[in-house]
Amino acid sequence: MPTVLLIEDEAALGMIVRDSLEVRGFTVRYATNGDEGLAMFRQERPDIIVADVMMPQMDGFTLVEQIRKVDTDIPVLFLTARSQTADVVRGFELGGNDYLKKPFSLDELIVRINALLRRAMVPQLRVQPVSDFLPIGRYQFDPPKQKLVLDSHEVLLSYREAELLRRLYEQRNQVLERAVVLMEIWGDDSFFNGRSLDVFITRLRRHLREDPQIQIVNIRGIGYKLII
Incomplete structure (x- = not known):
């Protein structure tokens, strides 16, 4: 089963998401801040990353910017409480593939994860580069x-x-x-x-x-x- 690297500093939410994904058969590696998440990525090389945007030590945008220097293909789903279009655009420009606004349903999260994994397996279905109309x-x-x-x-x-x-x-x-x-x-x-x-x-x-x-x-x- 796919391995999900979940990076979320809200412990209660992180554990709920981790448990829900594991019940559905995913392997989950869970980090509580950006630095820890980057270290896990380097060690584990997961199939997909689910990262909160606002985190201590290293925020989600900076984390994904670092990851994209070495891996341009791994799917990234941002979790964010931010609703401004500028924040969303920045997330895509830094290498995010999708984002989910908090609060969210676990079913929607799982649907989006599965959709990103399918696109990663079939390159021609990947989202067009964000700079292209x-x-x-x-x-x-x-x-x-x-x-x-x-x-x-x-x-x-x-x-x-x-x-x-x-x-x-x-x-x-x-x-x-x-x-x-x-x-x-x-x-x-x-x-x-x-x-x-x-x-x-x-x-x-x-x-x-x-x-x-x-x-x-x-x-x-x-x-x-x-x-x-």
Whole structure:
């Protein structure tokens, strides 16, 4: 089973996450600060890193910056209480692959870990470099900056709008399963979250309406498909 290097200075949260991952079959190495985490990385060479951003001795950003000097491929998931777009962008620019805002559900954490591990095993499915815009018809989409651009017009998306559009793009011309999206972005697939997802799909259609070649279609009972 994959080995997870978990670096979290909140002891109670760290132990809960560690135990939950181990119950699901992961091997977990747990560090409580950045210095200890960097030393474990050098000794263990895990399959994925889950690191808090705000930690004593060495913060998560600095830790990953150091790791990326020797390993550009290992998946990194940031845990953060920060919600500012600038912080998120910085995390991606320093080498993070994904991030999860606190508080989070353990189910969502596990879904994201599994998704990153799958991408690491299949290189062509890895997320595009953060400096590149993704072409969606006539639009250019920058996921980390949550920005959608058409000609000189720029729209700033919300976090969930950007995450949803990124997943639709990655699965473009294929079905994106509704249940997977709800677990990865909302944390559960309850009825109310399902209605919220419908609202966000409507918003994305409105954002993309200037290009008639783009469609987001409902696949009844399954999910959605971005057709370009």
